[in-house]
Amino acid sequence: MNGVLESLLKFILSEEFIRAAIFPGITFVLFYALFTVWYERKLLARVALRIGPLHVGKVAGILQLVADAVKLLTKEVVIPSKSSRKVFFISPVIGGFIPLLIFPFMPLGERWVIFPSDVSLLIVFAVIAISPIPFIIAAWASRSKYPFIGMIRLGFQLFAYEVPLFLALIPVIILSGSLDLKDIVYAQQTIPFILLLPLSFIVFLISSIAEVERIPFDLPTAEQELVAGWTTEYSGVLLEFIQLGVYLKADALAILTSLLFLGGWHGPDIPFIPPDIEQPLWLLLKSLVLLSFILFLRGVYPRITIDRLLDIGWRILIPLALLNIFIAAFLKIYIL
Amino acid sequence: MVLEEKKVIHVYDEGGPRLSFSYGPQHPGTGHFRMIVTVSGDTVVDLEPDPGFVHRGEEKMAEYKTWITNIPHFERPSILDATHMVLPYCLAVEKLMEVDPPERAKYLRTIVAELDRIASHLYWFSLYGIFLGHSTMFLWCVNDREFILDLSQLITGQRFTHAYVIPGGVRNDAPKTVPKDLVKEFKIYYMHMIGREPSQEELNEDFKKYVLNVADFMDLRLDQYYEMFFDSEIFIERTRGVGVLKREDAVKLGIPGTTLRASGVSFDTRVADPYDAYPYVKFKIAVRTEGDCYARAMVGFQEMRESLNIIRQTVEQMPEGPVKVKQHPVVIKVPKGEAIGRAEAARGEIIFYVVSDGADRPYRVRMITPSFRLLPALPHLSIGSRIADIPPIYWSLNYWPVETDR
Numbered sequence: 201m202n203g204v205l206e207s208l209l210k211f212i213l214s215e216e217f218i219r220a221a222i223f224p225g226i227t228f229v230l231f232y233a234l235f236t237v238w239y240e241r242k243l244l245a246r247v248a249l250r251i252g253p254l255h256v257g258k259v260a261g262i263l264q265l266v267a268d269a270v271k272l273l274t275k276e277v278v279i280p281s282k283s284s285r286k287v288f289f290i291s292p293v294i295g296g297f298i299p300l301l302i303f304p305f306m307p308l309g310e311r312w313v314i315f316p317s318d319v320s321l322l323i324v325f326a327v328i329a330i331s332p333i334p335f336i337i338a339a340w341a342s343r344s345k346y347p348f349i350g351m352i353r354l355g356f357q358l359f360a361y362e363v364p365l366f367l368a369l370i371p372v373i374i375l376s377g378s379l380d381l382k383d384i385v386y387a388q389q390t391i392p393f394i395l396l397l398p399l400s401f402i403v404f405l406i407s408s409i410a411e412v413e414r415i416p417f418d419l420p421t422a423e424q425e426l427v428a429g430w431t432t433e434y435s436g437v438l439l440e441f442i443q444l445g446v447y448l449k450a451d452a453l454a455i456l457t458s459l460l461f462l463g464g465w466h467g468p469d470i471p472f473i474p475p476d477i478e479q480p481l482w483l484l485l486k487s488l489v490l491l492s493f494i495l496f497l498r499g500v501y502p503r504i505t506i507d508r509l510l511d512i513g514w515r516i517l518i519p520l521a522l523l524n525i526f527i528a529a530f531l532k533i534y535i536l
Numbered sequence: 537m538v539l540e541e542k543k544v545i546h547v548y549d550e551g552g553p554r555l556s557f558s559y560g561p562q563h564p565g566t567g568h569f570r571m572i573v574t575v576s577g578d579t580v581v582d583l584e585p586d587p588g589f590v591h592r593g594e595e596k597m598a599e600y601k602t603w604i605t606n607i608p609h610f611e612r613p614s615i616l617d618a619t620h621m622v623l624p625y626c627l628a629v630e631k632l633m634e635v636d637p638p639e640r641a642k643y644l645r646t647i648v649a650e651l652d653r654i655a656s657h658l659y660w661f662s663l664y665g666i667f668l669g670h671s672t673m674f675l676w677c678v679n680d681r682e683f684i685l686d687l688s689q690l691i692t693g694q695r696f697t698h699a700y701v702i703p704g705g706v707r708n709d710a711p712k713t714v715p716k717d718l719v720k721e722f723k724i725y726y727m728h729m730i731g732r733e734p735s736q737e738e739l740n741e742d743f744k745k746y747v748l749n750v751a752d753f754m755d756l757r758l759d760q761y762y763e764m765f766f767d768s769e770i771f772i773e774r775t776r777g778v779g780v781l782k783r784e785d786a787v788k789l790g791i792p793g794t795t796l797r798a799s800g801v802s803f804d805t806r807v808a809d810p811y812d813a814y815p816y817v818k819f820k821i822a823v824r825t826e827g828d829c830y831a832r833a834m835v836g837f838q839e840m841r842e843s844l845n846i847i848r849q850t851v852e853q854m855p856e857g858p859v860k861v862k863q864h865p866v867v868i869k870v871p872k873g874e875a876i877g878r879a880e881a882a883r884g885e886i887i888f889y890v891v892s893d894g895a896d897r898p899y900r901v902r903m904i905t906p907s908f909r910l911l912p913a914l915p916h917l918s919i920g921s922r923i924a925d926i927p928p929i930y931w932s933l934n935y936w937p938v939e940t941d942r
Contacts, residue, residue, distance in 0.1 A: 248675035249729075345557040349923065415669055416770055424565035424667045424927045501770045503669030505924040506578065508773065 223480075224308045229300065233447045234265050239488075240495045247499030275436035280344060283433065287341040292434060295334030296441030299448035301327045306455060307382050309465050309479030319379045324456065325366060328411070331449060332358040335442070339430035350429030353506055354420035357410060360513035365407035367521035368400045371528030372460050375536070385464030392463030396531060400524040401461045403517050405490070408453040410509070412446060415498040419506055451487075454494065458486035545920040547576040554581065561589050565667055565927050569937035571914070575923060583918040583926075585911055591941040598901040603629060603868050606898065608699045613905060614939045617656040618697045619649045620881035624888040625901070627811055628877030629703040632870050632892055635861050641705035643854040646813035647747075648691055648700050649879075650843040650850075654754065655684045655696070656882035657836045657843075660934050664833060665765065667927035668774055673765050680757050683725070683750055686718060690743075703868065705860025713741045722750070730756050747851045751844045758841060766837060775829035779917040779929035782827060791913050792906045793884020795933050798835045799827035805880035817849040829932035836934065867896055883907055883934050907939035 211217055219225055238253065242260065245252030253261025279285055305320040307313035317323060332354065339351035373379060375396065376387035387393075394401045410417040421429035431442055458464065467482035556574040560566030568589040574582035594613060598606050610625055611618040623645065630637065637645075658681040665673025685695040691710045692698035700707050719741055726734050726749075734749050765771055781791070786799035796803060804821045806814045822838035824831035872894040878887050884906030891900040910933045917929045 244671070248672045249679050250675060345555065348555075418669065419924075422669065422924070424669065425924055427563055499672045500764075501670070501768065502665070502673075502774055503924075504770055505774065505922065507922070 219312065219314050220304075224303060224306070224312045224314055226300070229303050229448065229451075232451055233444060234269075236447055236451055236491065238262060238265050239491070240498075243492060243495050244499050247496070269440060272440045273437055277436040277438055278433075280342060280433050282343045284341045284343070287337060288433075289438070291334040291338035291341060292438045292441045292445075295331070295338060296445040296448075298327060298331045298334065299445050299452055302448075302452040302456075305381070306452065306459070307385070307464075308455075308483055309476060310382070311476055312480055313382070316382070317380070320381045321369070321373070321379045321384065324381070324452075325369065328365075328449070328453075329362060331445070335430065335445070338434070338442070342430075342433040344433050346427045346432045347430045350420045350422075350426050350432065353422075353426075354413075354430050356506065356510060357413075357417065357419060357513075360510050361407045361410040361517070364403050364513065364517035364521045365411060367518065368404040368407065368524065369460070370521075371397050371400045371524045374525070374528040374532050381459055381464075385459055385466070388463040389466055392461060392466075394461040394463075397461070397524060397528060399520055399527070401457075403521045403524070404457060404461065405493075406512075407517060408457060409494055409497065410513070412450040412453060412494075414450070414494055416501040416504045417509060418503060419509060422503055450491070450494070454487040454491045455483065457490055458483055462486045462490075545579070545581060547579055547581060549576055552576065556582075559926065560586075565930070567937045568941070569935075571918075571926075571930075573918075573923070573926065578922045578924075580918050580921055580923065580926065583915045585914050587908075587911065587937060587940045589941065590938045594942045595901055595903060598898055600897065602866065602897050603870055604702060604866050606901070607702060608697065610903070611697045611699060612938075613903070613942050614656075614881070614883075614907075614936055615697045616659050616936075617652050617882045618699070619645070619652045619701060620879055620886060622699065622701045623649060623811075624877035624879040624886055625890065626701045626703045626877070627879065628875040628888050628890040629870060631875040631877070632873050632890065633703060633868070634871075635704045637705040637861065638858045639855050640709070640857045641859045642812040643850045644691065644706050644710060644859060645701055646817070646850050647710075647847055647854075648688060648698070648706075649812070650846050651684055651688050651691075652696070653882045654840050654843050655681050655688070657840050658684065660836060660882075660931075661761075661765075661833070664928075664931050667931045668771065670765065670771070676761070676764070680754065683722060683753070686722075687747065687750055690714060690718070702860065703870075704863055705858075707860070709859045710743060712743055714743055714746045716741060719746060722746075722753075726753055729753075729760075744851050748848060751848050754844055755841065758837065762837070766833065772830060775833060775928050775932065776826075778829045778925050779921060779932065780826070780828045781913060781917060783825075785916065786827070786913075789912045789916060790909055791884075792909050793881070793934070794835045794839065795832055795910060795913060796884065797822060798824045798831040800825040805878050805885045809878050811879060813850055813853075814846075816853060817846050819846050829928045832932040832934070869894070869896060870898075881906055883936060883939065884909065903942055905939045905942060907936045908942075910935050911940060 221227060238261075242252045253264035255261060256267050257263030279288055302324050304314040305317055305323045336351055336355055339347040339354065372384060372393055375393060376384040378384060378387070413420055421431055426432070431439060434442060465479035465483045467478070470478050554574050554576055556572060558570055559573045560570035561568055570586040570589065572584040572586060573580055592612070594609060597609060601609060606625070607622050611621050614621050658677045662674040662677035665671070665677070688698060689695045692700040693708070723734065730753070734753070781795065781799045783800045786796050786801060791799070800823060802821050802823045807821060819842045822835045822842060824835055870892040872892055874889070874891045876887060876889050878885060886906055887904040889902040889904070890898055893899040913933055914930060914935070918926055921929060
């Protein structure tokens, strides 16, 4: 009996378990997603001259999101009679969890990575590339008119913007000479890539905003045009999964941008704090700055139209991203 | 009504299958109103408006209520713009009774009417913003509207639906002083928004000074609106060149109000057929020639500035004296005859045709609301545009479904 308890305790206290379950793992990720929603609501409230969540929880309505999540869980899931029931039910669940697969490969510090890999960048972007597919299937399974229009927009938008997103990565890979996110961060020890590749950074940021469907690029769910776009028929817990997936992707892309362009966890030394705590702190701070920028756009801009969106994607961002590859190659060969 | 023939547009999949869907009444972008939209790809090939979801028979109801008890009822179709809904009715009844309201009542009517116009336009812009996905615009406009409504409440006793105008004057006089709490609250808000103390000498409980301060405040806020919303690149991109209503078409379709003025026709009932205190004040008619969604928004925007000017002038010029003629408060007799009252409501010209047979209630009342006259413009502008252009077109007309249905 003692042996069992001992080994169980050993397992729980082992670094692998803590990594997977607590810090860069599932607990942190879910709390970070909740925090993002709360932060968004507070920030937007400030822009719109409001206070935002206030009463639930002792400090600044911090528990409002828990209350909202519980409320959604208690709601009835309405399944349209014409829909294909199984697909309608399963695809948002899959879509909600696929973005979770990004986090094991994403280092938050020298020690804080759940599954170290030589090709972590490739894996992360493979996951990002497949993440919209369950949502498209979910919209298709609704068999309803507004989700149908929303789905077409989703397809157009995501496939148009994934190309510049991935093309903007190539300069980073050329300069760092590695597909490992850790090596990419190490390569930025002296100069973060945003200074070497400012255009690439802009292309990447705009594409990621479009990728996570934030205003001004929230066309697939455009509320006043398409009711709720491709999520129109979803309610209750299924809607919660969809929201989880979208917010996880937004968080992941904010952290990735700071890893790829803003120097990752490198920052000025803070005295008396061990580097293991300091590194994630700097990284999360940088991603929070990016996130604030992305969220501010929602307070400042209206939505743009689909033809303009595709125009920007295909005619401006892709040529810019291609140009950057040559700039990066030039930098690599002649300067660095 | 003469409806012009449906516009014919050419699409790449001529004769192919069409997706047609119901846009409303359970839609975040319509209100109590439905359009049946048929699309080819992203192009709208047919749009059929379907009003009538909130019809309540105001005209028939009016035949069973007395001349005075009708007033709160006529406000219902457009509670945002309540004074303007009652004003032409009262003007028509006054013509039948051959009474002239006292001077002070005329000025008070004008102030409340213009306050209603501003409140209505602010609400229009708040929804304009939300229809384009701009939640900040919604909340800014609604926040500032609060002080306009407070002012209405101060004068009339109600924030909206104040039933303030009656045949032969107004219901009550404006107060001499403003409650201390309201002034304090306004001061804090002014500091917060503009970043400095109110400029009008000393802001105190005096009614006149308070009104002038609120008007100045709104003027400064409108500057901020322009920078934040109307000068915003994406707002211009979404609205400029979208839903262009040409001058001839606007006249042919019989379009009233802001939409007509945005198409280059300088017509305003306040100038064409002046009533109340409008002959005594100076103001410009806001006109644009482009006729697109942006021009329509800017006409409303400029109209708010003109309304503030009118309020400033009326408050300065307002004489002392009684505010209504002496008559029974509820039961009035109106001589036999028929009359028409016209006024420029926030959405356009509103007309009341009143027939009396000498009894204590109307024989027949006909309301011609601006929203109903705006309806033909909707399919005319939407056909041939994209799905994403329906919200700006629909809302730039300043169409109000309840007003249409009456």
